[in-house]
Amino acid sequence: MIKSNPFLDKDTDRAEIWDMLVAKDIQAYTQADWSMVESDFLEHEFFAVNAGFDQDPGKWNLAFSRFGDYRDSWLEAARASLDTEYAEPLEDAIHKLTTLEQIEVKDGKAIARKQFDGTIQVVGKEPEVLKWQTLYYLKQTESGWKIVGFTGYLPYTA
Numbered sequence: 001m002i003k004s005n006p007f008l009d010k011d012t013d014r015a016e017i018w019d020m021l022v023a024k025d026i027q028a029y030t031q032a033d034w035s036m037v038e039s040d041f042l043e044h045e046f047f048a049v050n051a052g053f054d055q056d057p058g059k060w061n062l063a064f065s066r067f068g069d070y071r072d073s074w075l076e077a078a079r080a081s082l083d084t085e086y087a088e089p090l091e092d093a094i095h096k097l098t099t100l101e102q103i104e105v106k107d108g109k110a111i112a113r114k115q116f117d118g119t120i121q122v123v124g125k126e127p128e129v130l131k132w133q134t135l136y137y138l139k140q141t142e143s144g145w146k147i148v149g150f151t152g153y154l155p156y157t158a
Contacts (some may be wrong), residue, residue, distance in 0.1 A: 002023075002091065002092065002095050003022065003023075003095045005019055005022075005023065005096070006018065006101065007103075009045075010045070011094040013024050013103075013105050013110070013140070013145065014103045016104070016109060016144060016145050017103050017105075017112050017138060017145050018112075019155075020037075020040050020041070020147075021100055021114055021136055021143060021147075022095075022098060022100050023115070024036060024037060025037060025040075026091055026095060026098065027091060028078075028117055028132060029074075029077075029078045029081070029094070030046035030078075030081065030090045030091040030094065031078075032075065032078035032081070032082050034071060034074065034075055034078075034080045038071070039143075040079050040096055040146060040147055041067065041146060041147045041148075042139060042141070042146040042147070043067040044067075044150050045139070045148040045149070046064075046067040046070065046148055047062065047064060047065055047148075047149045048063050048064040048070055048149055048150050048151070049061065049063060049149075049150070049151040049152070050062075050063035050151075050152060050153050051151055051152065051153045051154040051155070052153055052156050053132060053153050053154075054155065060151070063152070066111075079109045079138060084122060085122065085123040085124070086120055086121065086122055086123065087120075087122065087123050088115070088120075088121065090120070092123055093121075094116075094120070094130075095120030096118060097112070097116055097117055097119075097120070097130055098114065098115070098116055099115045099117070100112060100113070100114045100115070101113075108139065109137070109138065109139055109140070109142040109146065110137075110138040110139075110140070111135055111136070111137060112135070112136040112138065113133060113134075113135055113140075114133060114134045114135075114136065115128035115133040115156050116131060116132055116133070116134075116156070117130070117131055117156060118130060118131075125136065131156055132153045132154060132155065132156050133154045133155075133156040134150050134151065134152040134153070134154065135150060135151045135152075135154065136149075136150045137149045137150060
């Protein structure tokens, strides 16, 4: 079940951000097609923090100080998912366990809170558990909203 954008016809900024971070991101990942998302980033401003599922910010690390390293890691993970046999279509499965309802927009900047909460059944193996949240940092540009960074693998307790 592909989710529909809850911000359509309500808020153009949030609708654009939701489409980028949910619909397009999931589709690109499940097809391992980086070209679908690469223009969604401001490469020269990008960085990412890995919270490592830990609530203590003192244990977080600067996972990606270079955009190219993030791209390579994303592609490696996406390609691995292509080689995995799932019990249901992966795009549908990721949509089912993804939520993005909180997007704060202020003065051309935004923080989007995306949660993953569920499992994806893998044929002949233990299910993959996705239970974390990511805070995306975005900036409005002349060509639309762009990702400048994120803090990922934050603990998520619903």
